[in-house]
Amino acid sequence: MRKYLQLLMLLLSIGVFAQENESRFNFQIENKNVLEVLNEIEQEAGVTFYLDEKWVSDKNYSGNFTNETLENILETIFKETNLNFFRLNDSKIIITQNNIIYKDLPEGFFGKEEIDSVKENTNYTRISSNPVFSNIEASNKNTITRTVRIGKENLTNTRSGYTIRGYAKTAEQGQPISNLSIILNGKNSGAVTKDDGFYELEVPMGTSILKTSSLGIEPSTTRIIVFNDGELNFNLNESVEFLDEVIVEANAAKNVEEALSGSTELVVEETKNIPLVLGERDVLKVATTLPGISTAGEGAAGFNVRGGSTDQNLILLDNAVIYNPSHFFGIFQALNPFTTKDLKILKGGIPSEYGGRLSSVFDITSKDADNEKFSGEAAVGPVTSNVALEIPVVKGKSGLLVGGRGTYSGWILRSLKDESLNNSKASFYDAIAKYTHVVNDKNTLRAMGYYSSDAFSITSDSVYGYNNRLLSFQWDHQFNEKNTASLIVANSNYEFNIGYEGNSDSNFDLGFVVDETEAKFKFTYLHSKAHKFDYGLSAKLYNVQPGNLEPNGGNSIVDTKIIPNEKAVEAALYVSDNFKVSDKLLIDVGLRYSMFATLGTADARVYEENMPKNEETLVETVSYDTNEVVETYGGPEIRLSARYFLGPDLSVKASYNSTYQYIHRLSNTTTISPIDTWKLSDNNIKPQKGRQVGLGLYKNLEGNQYEISLEGYYKEADNLLDFKVGSELLLNETIETETLQGDGQAYGVEFLIRKNSGKLNGWLGYTYSRSFLKLDSEFAEERVNNGAYFPTNYDKPHDFSAVMNYKLTKRYSLSANLSYQTGRPVTYPVARYNFNNSEYVVYSNRNEFRIPDYYRLDLGINIEGNHKIKKLAHSFWNISVYNVLGRNNPYSVFFVTENGELKAYQSSIFSIPVPTITYNFKF
Numbered sequence: 007m008r009k010y011l012q013l014l015m016l017l018l019s020i021g022v023f024a025q026e027n028e029s030r031f032n033f034q035i036e037n038k039n040v041l042e043v044l045n046e047i048e049q050e051a052g053v054t055f056y057l058d059e060k061w062v063s064d065k066n067y068s069g070n071f072t073n074e075t076l077e078n079i080l081e082t083i084f085k086e087t088n089l090n091f092f093r094l095n096d097s098k099i100i101i102t103q104n105n106i107i108y109k110d111l112p113e114g115f116f117g118k119e120e121i122d123s124v125k126e127n128t129n130y131t132r133i134s135s136n137p138v139f140s141n142i143e144a145s146n147k148n149t150i151t152r153t154v155r156i157g158k159e160n161l162t163n164t165r166s167g168y169t170i171r172g173y174a175k176t177a178e179q180g181q182p183i184s185n186l187s188i189i190l191n192g193k194n195s196g197a198v199t200k201d202d203g204f205y206e207l208e209v210p211m212g213t214s215i216l217k218t219s220s221l222g223i224e225p226s227t228t229r230i231i232v233f234n235d236g237e238l239n240f241n242l243n244e245s246v247e248f249l250d251e252v253i254v255e256a257n258a259a260k261n262v263e264e265a266l267s268g269s270t271e272l273v274v275e276e277t278k279n280i281p282l283v284l285g286e287r288d289v290l291k292v293a294t295t296l297p298g299i300s301t302a303g304e305g306a307a308g309f310n311v312r313g314g315s316t317d318q319n320l321i322l323l324d325n326a327v328i329y330n331p332s333h334f335f336g337i338f339q340a341l342n343p344f345t346t347k348d349l350k351i352l353k354g355g356i357p358s359e360y361g362g363r364l365s366s367v368f369d370i371t372s373k374d375a376d377n378e379k380f381s382g383e384a385a386v387g388p389v390t391s392n393v394a395l396e397i398p399v400v401k402g403k404s405g406l407l408v409g410g411r412g413t414y415s416g417w418i419l420r421s422l423k424d425e426s427l428n429n430s431k432a433s434f435y436d437a438i439a440k441y442t443h444v445v446n447d448k449n450t451l452r453a454m455g456y457y458s459s460d461a462f463s464i465t466s467d468s469v470y471g472y473n474n475r476l477l478s479f480q481w482d483h484q485f486n487e488k489n490t491a492s493l494i495v496a497n498s499n500y501e502f503n504i505g506y507e508g509n510s511d512s513n514f515d516l517g518f519v520v521d522e523t524e525a526k527f528k529f530t531y532l533h534s535k536a537h538k539f540d541y542g543l544s545a546k547l548y549n550v551q552p553g554n555l556e557p558n559g560g561n562s563i564v565d566t567k568i569i570p571n572e573k574a575v576e577a578a579l580y581v582s583d584n585f586k587v588s589d590k591l592l593i594d595v596g597l598r599y600s601m602f603a604t605l606g607t608a609d610a611r612v613y614e615e616n617m618p619k620n621e622e623t624l625v626e627t628v629s630y631d632t633n634e635v636v637e638t639y640g641g642p643e644i645r646l647s648a649r650y651f652l653g654p655d656l657s658v659k660a661s662y663n664s665t666y667q668y669i670h671r672l673s674n675t676t677t678i679s680p681i682d683t684w685k686l687s688d689n690n691i692k693p694q695k696g697r698q699v700g701l702g703l704y705k706n707l708e709g710n711q712y713e714i715s716l717e718g719y720y721k722e723a724d725n726l727l728d729f730k731v732g733s734e735l736l737l738n739e740t741i742e743t744e745t746l747q748g749d750g751q752a753y754g755v756e757f758l759i760r761k762n763s764g765k766l767n768g769w770l771g772y773t774y775s776r777s778f779l780k781l782d783s784e785f786a787e788e789r790v791n792n793g794a795y796f797p798t799n800y801d802k803p804h805d806f807s808a809v810m811n812y813k814l815t816k817r818y819s820l821s822a823n824l825s826y827q828t829g830r831p832v833t834y835p836v837a838r839y840n841f842n843n844s845e846y847v848v849y850s851n852r853n854e855f856r857i858p859d860y861y862r863l864d865l866g867i868n869i870e871g872n873h874k875i876k877k878l879a880h881s882f883w884n885i886s887v888y889n890v891l892g893r894n895n896p897y898s899v900f901f902v903t904e905n906g907e908l909k910a911y912q913s914s915i916f917s918i919p920v921p922t923i924t925y926n927f928k929f
Contacts, residue, residue, distance in 0.1 A: 031079065033071045040065040043083065051076055057101030061089060088158040088233075104155040104233045151226050157234025168232050169487065171206040171447055174199045174218070174240040179396075180376030180405075181347075183223060183242060185260075191215035191227075202374070202450060206487055218242065237447060259655060261713055262704045265584065265594035265647045267659040268354020268717060268756075270296055274346045278882065278926070279811045279821045279868045286390060286924075287343040290331060293368070295807040295825065297756035297771040298353055298719075302800050302830060303860065303897045304915040307336030310800040311353050312698070312719055313752025313777030314365030315726075317671030317684075321368040324440070324454045326476035329500035329520060329684070331368075333434040333460055334413070337915075340458045340474060344383040344394035345409035345438050347373045354700045354719065355647030355661035358580040358596030359528065359540060364667050364696035364723060372454060374442040375405030387924040389413055404443035411436050432462035448484040470681070472502035488533070494526040502681055505558065513558035516736070519551040520684045540596075541581040548574045548669070548686055553737045569739055573605045573633075574686045576668055582645065590651040601640035602668040604688045606630030610637070611690065611740065618785050619690065619743045637689040641666065655706040659717075660699075667694040670727045672735045683735065690742035696723040696750075713760040723750035728781060728790075746788055748781040751795060768810035777801040790852055797831045797853045804828045817871070821886070823864040829857040832899050835908055847901075847908065857912075860895045864888050871927075880928045888920040 031050055035043055040062035044055050053076070065087060071079050080091050080099075092100045092107035100107060156170055174183040182203030189196040190209060197207040207216075209232050216228045216238075224243045270293075277292045290309075293299050298312050307330065308316030321328045323341070331340050352360065352367040360367045375396040384393040394409035412435045436458035443451045456476040463469045478496040485491065503517040526544035533539060552569040582596030608630045614623040630636050647661040670691065673682040687693045702717030725747045729735070733744035754775030761767045777800060782793030790796065808824040831853030838847055866886030889895075894917040901910050 030073045030075055031071065032073065033069075033079065035067055035069050035071075037066050037068045039063070040067050040083065040087075043067055047076070047079070053097050053099050055099050055101055057089075058103070061101070061103055062087075088155070088236075090159060104158055104231070106159045151228060153229040153231065154238060155231045155233065156236035156238055157232060158236075159233040165211070167208055167210050169206060169235045170209055170230070170232065170238050171204070172237045172239040173203040173444075173447075174205065174242060175203055175378075176223075177241040177243050179381060180378040182374055183220060183240075186218055186220040186223065186240070186242075188240075189217045189219070191217055201371070202482070204447070204484075259706055259710050261715065262655055262657045262706050263592075263649070265592045265649045265659070266352070266355040266357070267647060267649075267661045267700050267702050268298070268352065268719070270351045272349045272351070274343050274348060278343075278884070279819060279866070280809055280823055286338055286387060287385075288339045289341070289343065289346060289349050289370075290339045290368075292809075293349065293351060295769075295771060295809050295823070296351070297717075297758050297773040297805075297807075298754070298775070299351070299366075300773075300800070300802055300805050300827065301336075304862075304895055306897075307332035309366070309368075310777075311366040312754060313721060313750075313775055313798070313801070315671070315798070315800065317669075318363050318365035318667060318694070318696075319368060320360060320363035320366070321370070323370045323456060323476055324372055324452070324478045324496075325480065325494045325524075325526070326454070326456070326478040326496040327498040327522060327524075328370075328474055328476065329498065330472060330474060330682075333436070333458070334432055334462075338390065338413075338434070340434075340436055341370065342392055342394060342409040342411050342436060342438055344385070344392055345372050345407055345440070347371045354663075354698075354702075354717065355594065355659075356645060356663050356665070357540070357594070358582045358598040358643070358645040359542065361578050361580075361598055361600050361643060361665065362546075362576065362667060362669070364665050364694055372438065372440050373407055374452070375407035375440065377402055377405035377442070377444070381929065383926065383928045385924055385926040388922055399441070400443070403445075404441065407438070407440040407442070409438045432460075434458070434460040450482045452478075452480045452482075454478045467506060467508040469505045469507075470502070471505075472500070472681075475499040488531060490530045492526075492528040494528065495524070496526075497521070497523045500684075504681065507558060511561050511563045513562045514564040515556050515558045516553065517551070518553050518681075518683050519549075521549045523547045536586045538584040539581065540584075543579045544577065546576040548572070548576070550684060550686055552683060552685070552741075555737055567737055569737060570608065572608070572686045572688070574603060574668070575605065576600065576602045592649045594645075594647040596645035598643040598645065599640070600643060600666050600668075601638070602666070602687060602693065603638045604636040604686060605632075606634040606636055607632050608636050608688075610688065611742070613690070618783075618788055619740075621743075637687070639666070639668065639687060639693050641695075655710075657704050659702050659704060662700075663696075663698045665696045667696070670694070672727075672729075672741065681736070685741060688742075691727070691745060692725045692747060694723060694725050694727070696721060698722075702756075711761065711763050713758070713762065715758045716755070718755045719753065721750070721752040723752075726750040726779060728779065730787070746781045746783075746790070748779055748790075750777070750779050750798075752777040765813040766810065767813075768808070771805075771807045773805040774803060775801075775805070776803060796851065799831060799853065801831055801853070802828045811868075817869060819868045821866040821868060823866075824862070826861040827859065829859045829896070831855070832857050834899075835901055838908065847903075857896045857899050861891075862888075862893055862895060863890045865890050882926040884922070884924045884926070886922050886924075888922065889916050890919055892918050 041059055048054060067083055069082065084091065088104050090102045090106050092102065094100055157168060174186045175181060176183060182201065184199055184201045184203060186199040187196060188205055188207060190207065191214065195208065197205040199205045209230065211232050213229065213231050216230055218226045218240060222244055226240065226242055230238065272289050272292060274289045277289055278287050280292055294301055294309065300310050301308065302310065309319055310316060311319055321331050332338065333340050348371055350369040353365065356367055377398045378401060380397055382393065382395040385391065390411055390413045392411045394407065397406045399406055413433055438456045440452065440454040445451060457473065459473040461469060461471040476498055481493045483491050499521045501517060501519040503515060505515050507513050524544060524546040526542060528542040531539040550572040552572060554569065555564065555567040557564040557566065578598055578600040580596060580598040582594060585593045585595065587593060610628045610630065612625045612628060613619045614625055617623040643666060644662060644664045647659065649657050649659045651657050668687045670685045671682050672685050685691060698719060698721040700717060700719040702715060705714045706712065728746045728748065730744055730746060735741065735744065738744060752775065754773055757772045758769060760769035777798040778795040779798050780793065780795045781790040783789045806826040810822045812820045814820065832855050833852050834850050834855045835847045836850045838845055864886060866884060869883040871881035894914050896912040897915050898913050899910060901908055
């Protein structure tokens with residue numbers, strides 16, 4: 007044996023590379039293919055390379071070598087590749103991929119322990135100085151979809167484990183796959199992809215098996231042979247069941263496992279089967295079918311979340327604030343469904359990252375464009391048409407998403423049974439563009455621009471218009487495996503205008519603008535398995551033009567009136583810790599400190615303390631120069647959420663939030679109006695402050711197929727804004743004399759049962775909630791309902807929704823949407839009396855009565871095109887009927903005196919069944 011061993015050692019040591027008088031060479035290489043470079047070296051150095059040419063067919067190299075040894079030249083050329091080399095003798099050099107050929111046998115090569123291991127394992131791969139044996143069972147061989155070699159072996163590297171990282175995307179669309187589980191087979195470790203599909207995983211050296219799994223994605227099994235740190239990307243196929251089953255996405259047992267309560271995620275693609283008015287796919291309308299979220303009525307813009315007003319919701323599109331997220335009086339959303347990826351709703355435990363609103367956060371994310379191939383989606387409906395295109399810019403690196411929507415909706419107004427609307431018109435459009443660039447595995451850039459515009463005319467002499475403009479930029483950077491950061495810069499602009507052109511000399515233009523610019527730094531630190539820290543800071547600049555009235559045309563005698571601009575800054579610092587106390591207890595605790603300052607130029611009016619604000623109580627007017635601080639507010643905001651496992655799929659959650667809101671909506675209507683204005687807090691109008699506690703039970707059944715949740719909440723608020731009867735809000739320089747601020751109170755219980763898969767899927771939701779306001783003062787003019795709590799305009803005790811989809815076949819399904827709500831409060835006239843030959847009306851206490859209850863049933867049939875992979879386009883038909891029962895649901899009730907009689911009237915939006923056919927196609 008010793009003789010054979012000595013012979014083997016002699017043969018392997020023949021090719022000792024370094025010699026005392028080794029030859030040196032000069033080469034000048036200008037962007038040449040590596041194979042061509044090796045050919046030149048062969049001719050000059052008299053050597054022959056042995057390799058597989060495909061290893062270097064796509065690699066180029068540039069560089070200059072002067073008086074360098076052949077060993078140094080090859081090491082430099084192969085430095086940025088996964089190639090190694092071994093000199094067998096003076097004339098032969100062997101090129102290897104990833105691994106190294108060794109000239110010495112490793113210590114203990116024939117040791118007993120290793121011989122026993124060879125007997126017990128049928129397969130092994132020699133990749134370093136110690137043999138590493140594969141422990142792959144024979145049953146896995148037929149399921150492995152590919153084998154990948156990662157990294158380049160290095161003689162000086164003595165590590166036993168390495169880091170692999172990469173991105174997971176869908177094979178067809180190139181969309182990032184979030185929440186994909188990547189499990190290291192046979193090891194108690196793995197990783198989950200982030201929102202952009204990125205993951206990072208520690209693996210041992212040698213051969214391992216990686217398995218991937220996610221809802222709606224076909225599983226895969228990959229054999230990896232790891233030599234060093236490296237990159238491994240996944241391009242995975244979507245499973246057919248993804249389109250067939252889930253309507254609202256539930257990431258495995260996330261609803262039971264996470265600490266946050268009252269949070270929901272909606273995926274836009276999965277809401278396409280829900281029948282909605284005029285066939286428009288609308289994720290914001292779908293959100294109102296969930297417990298705790300409602301609207302003031304049919305066709306109403308804005309949302310009332312857990313007893314809050316419409317201005318208490320922070321609505322974000324790629325980190326930029328949308329002030330009016332609706333088109334056409336609230337009937338349509340102002341978002342292109344084909345460019346929108348998903349919507350995250352936070353109404354219970356709100357992370358400390360978010361601030362500025364009391365009730366909820368609607369965090370909307372648009373898609374990242376496919377950077378591999380051109381694709382698109384379009385739809386044609388009776389009222390709108392949509393299109394979205396995904397255009398690769400740099401293949402595999404960057405892509406551009408563009409989308410646009412337009413309407414031909416004027417015929418709807420003209421078809422309503424109201425002669426005054428015969429000459430009316432309405433139109434809207436919106437457009438979005440988003441550029442995504444993956445610089446490398448540590449840096450990703452995103453830039454988004456959005457614009458929407460509405461124009462409508464109810465009468466022949468007035469044109470109303472409003473628009474949103476959003477810009478955002480985001481740079482995501484990974485410092486290392488524990489630290490990541492994002493830099494966000496966003497600008498939001500909302501404005502409305504009214505143009506009046508009559509037959510007289512009173513033509514005018516009236517406008518309003520609110521503009522905000524925000525910069526935010528976000529950091530995440532993975533301290534350990536028990537602690538994950540999120541921290542950051544933000545700063546926001548507000549500029550508000552409260553209103554301007556100008557004459558329109560040379561003959562107009564309207565006087566110009568401009569309300570002085572408002573300016574303010576808002577800043578915040580935040581930190582949170584997602585703390586795993588034990589296997590059962592998880593706590594997410596956060597602290598946010600927000601600050602607000604009203605800035606000049608401004609004239610601040612000062613009134614007598616504890617007196618009504620009017621001209622008689624005005625003490626003085628103080629002038630402030632540009633950027634001089636007028637008034638400051640601020641304070642700590644506590645965010646606390648906790649989850650405790652009562653069983654493997656049963657948890658109880660509790661939360662407490664305190665929040666500040668420094669900007670207020672001025673409106674006399676219950677819902678968002680196109681002519682609403684916004685007012686910054688100042689020395690007379692204080693910021694709103696809110697506190698909320700919540701407690702809930704969460705249960706999953708049958709492998710997360712069913713989700714059940716029951717959650718209760720209680721809210722208190724200070725300085726809620728309301729208005730005096732008959733108040734004038736437009737072009738009012740002394741708006742504080744028309745406002746009232748009081749205390750709010752809301753409580754409720756929310757129940758949800760959801761089925762995520764199977765032929766029948768969908769959810770049932772029920773909410774019992776109450777919302778009250780108290781406006782009390784020692785002065786009668788500032789007191790409402792004798793200073794007692796009274797129901798808010800959006801108080802609806804009972805709210806029930808059922809959303810169901812039944813799969814007849816893989817291509818055909820039936821959908822139904824049932825909704826019931828208690829009628830909202832209203833103030834009625836209760837008596838009349840005569841005084842000095844004049845008749846007066848006596849009204850009830852504010853919001854003492856209610857309009858009739860609301861209920862509606864929608865039905866639809868969905869037809870998908872065949873599921874052949876190779877075809878020009880994939881089609882989808884939706885045939886639906888909105889309000890099948892023809893229920894004449896009242897939107898509002900109002901009173902008019904006609905011929906000395908007081909008459910009550912009811913207004914409705916859709917009082918008859920509305921059929922719709924919509925055609926969608928992808929290419």
